Ligand code: 13P
């Protein structure tokens with residue numbers, strides 16, 4: 575006769591929050607969350623930030639365990655910077671369309687065909703792709719990164735063609751652009767944006783540079799998630815049409831509750847296309863399970879980690 579081993583059940587409601595809190599202390603863990611995570615996860619996190627802020631928080635932590643509530647490339651970045659710490663991601667399937675668009679082998683083939691080019695990779699790529707790059711950037715520091723490169727070297731920017739085109743306009747540098755896109759930011763509707771602007775003539779349009787050029791053309795402010803958040807707090811304006819993933823609205827409302835925020839919908843208004851399906855794979859229940867089981871973990875081969883660390887450190891050294 576088989577005896578069934580009972581699987582401990584997952585607590586619910588307030589008990590779930592308390593259990594996560596107790597496990598976090600027991601495991602000496604830090605919970606890092608991106609602004610695109612669901613509100614409950616943002617509320618329980620030790621630190622919330624954009625890609626650059628989270629990479630820095632991961633680099634500087636002395637916690638034994640890093641629970642990364644974001645997507646796979648972000649947790650991988652934490653592991654590249656922290657080989658000795660346990661890094662867990664609530665759902666290992668939380669990927670990214672930009673990371674998928676630029677496999678390391680294809681980038682290696684490009685490099686071979688263009689040995690004179692410097693390769694700048696957006697942090698939204700795998701560790702293996704980072705390992706094929708000269709320097710990494712995020713949406714917060716991309717202009718600074720491009721400006722730091724020698725003027726006589728041609729550049730490939732990968733994998734986001736929209737951020738790349740925006741950077742060409744900002745820096746005046748011609749670059750080869752990899753043709754990746756973010757499935758959330760490429761979906762925003764220009765028609766809906768014009769309708770919303772007509773309905774709310776006093777609203778400022780704020781947009782992430784991953785958006786397509788026709789959306790960026792209407793933006794009063796373009797920046798990373800942390801830059802958009804700062805603009806809603808410091809600009810003095812009180813109404814915003816927000817062209818980025820809708821998770822950021824939680825912090826906007828928290829920090830400046832008297833302002834009005836209108837999330838720009840995608841072209842198909844019947845879906846929640848302005849929510850990243852990868853980011854939303856993480857849930858409080860999965861967060862609890864990964865703290866309890868210390869699984870699923872991010873692991874990578876040491877040669878890949880060391881090769882990815884170099885371009886990442888070049889970015890970090892720029893400040
Ligand atoms: P930032 O966190 O740099 O604003 O990038 C947004 C994003 O799409 C992360 O996946």
Ligand code: SF4
Nearest residue numbers: 670671756757758850
């Ligand atoms: Fe990737 Fe876009 Fe999701 Fe960010 S929002 S993780 S860029 S798919």
